[in-house]
Amino acid sequence: MNLTLPTLFIGQNLTYIKELPSTNAYALQLIAAENPPEGSIVMAGYQTAGRGQMGTNWRSEADKNLLISLILKPSFLALGDSFYLSKIAALACRETIAHFCPDAEVLIKWPNDLLLNRKKVAGILIENQLDNLKIAYSVLGIGINLNQFLFPEVLRETATSLWLQLGREVEPGECLTHLAVSLEKYYLKLKQSQLPAIDSEYLRYLYAYQEVVRVEIGGESLETYIAGVQKDGKIALQFGDKLRFFDIKEVKFVI
Ligand code: BTN
Numbered sequence: 001m002n003l004t005l006p007t008l009f010i011g012q013n014l015t016y017i018k019e020l021p022s023t024n025a026y027a028l029q030l031i032a033a034e035n036p037p038e039g040s041i042v043m044a045g046y047q048t049a050g051r052g053q054m055g056t057n058w059r060s061e062a063d064k065n066l067l068i069s070l071i072l073k074p075s076f077l078a079l080g081d082s083f084y085l086s087k088i089a090a091l092a093c094r095e096t097i098a099h100f101c102p103d104a105e106v107l108i109k110w111p112n113d114l115l116l117n118r119k120k121v122a123g124i125l126i127e128n129q130l131d132n133l134k135i136a137y138s139v140l141g142i143g144i145n146l147n148q149f150l151f152p153e154v155l156r157e158t159a160t161s162l163w164l165q166l167g168r169e170v171e172p173g174e175c176l177t178h179l180a181v182s183l184e185k186y187y188l189k190l191k192q193s194q195l196p197a198i199d200s201e202y203l204r205y206l207y208a209y210q211e212v213v214r215v216e217i218g219g220e221s222l223e224t225y226i227a228g229v230q231k232d233g234k235i236a237l238q239f240g241d242k243l244r245f246f247d248i249k250e251v252k253f254v255i
Contacts, residue, residue, distance in 0.1 A: 083233030
């Protein structure tokens with residue numbers, strides 16, 4: 001892929017590999033081997049062992065979707081603020097998807113899934129490398145469903161793609177161009193410590209924020225009110241007069 005991105009550093013070092021196990025795994029190998037410049041992107045046409053959140057697999061049809069990993073060096077970020085990487089990745093994906101689908105509802109489902117008209121269109125997997133209690137490297141792995149229109153049976157009800165919304169193809173390179181610009185914009189905001197602006201934009205686009213929803217906690221189906229998201233990334237759920245905080249492993253949303 002020969003692509004010149006209109007950015008300062010995000011994706012200026014772009015490696016395209018037609019098939020590999022996982023762009024995140026590849027990016028982590030690059031980090032171990034050669035200290036790649038900040039902003040390096042690894043892009044693939046197909047992953048044989050794509051990684052999803054919580055040890056799941058990310059399956060994506062060959063040459064249909066956007067599969068990338070972005071290497072950042074956010075050593076300026078306090079460890080306790082690492083959830084901001086999740087927020088900016090989600091905001092950049094949201095902005096990119098909304099650019100292509102201006103008439104659709106594009107929201108972030110906590111912590112960082114992207115919903116297009118209430119169905120999952122993209123996922124993010126962040127893998128950090130720490131050094132002396134600092135984030136030496138962060139790998140932002142992003143998969144956006146672009147041109148795939150058939151999904152495995154288990155995902156058929158819950159997954160979507162830009163093609164299913166628009167009825168036309170979106171080239172992975174064109175999507176990457178917009179995504180790289182957005183990622184750079186939000187990353188620079190983070191670097192300039194514009195945390196309140198990032199927080200309010202994240203909440204603005206957070207699915208069901210300040211709404212009553214049904215969740216599953218410990219196998220039990222409960223109604224709750226989404227009160228907010230903590231600095232450490234935990235979601236704040238209101239049960240009667242009690243506010244409780246959960247991480248991604250502890251709560252499942254029933255959309
Ligand atoms: C999720 O479970 O929602 C996160 C999915 C993240 C998938 C992307 S595809 C590119 C990058 N490489 C991987 O192995 N995973 C991420």
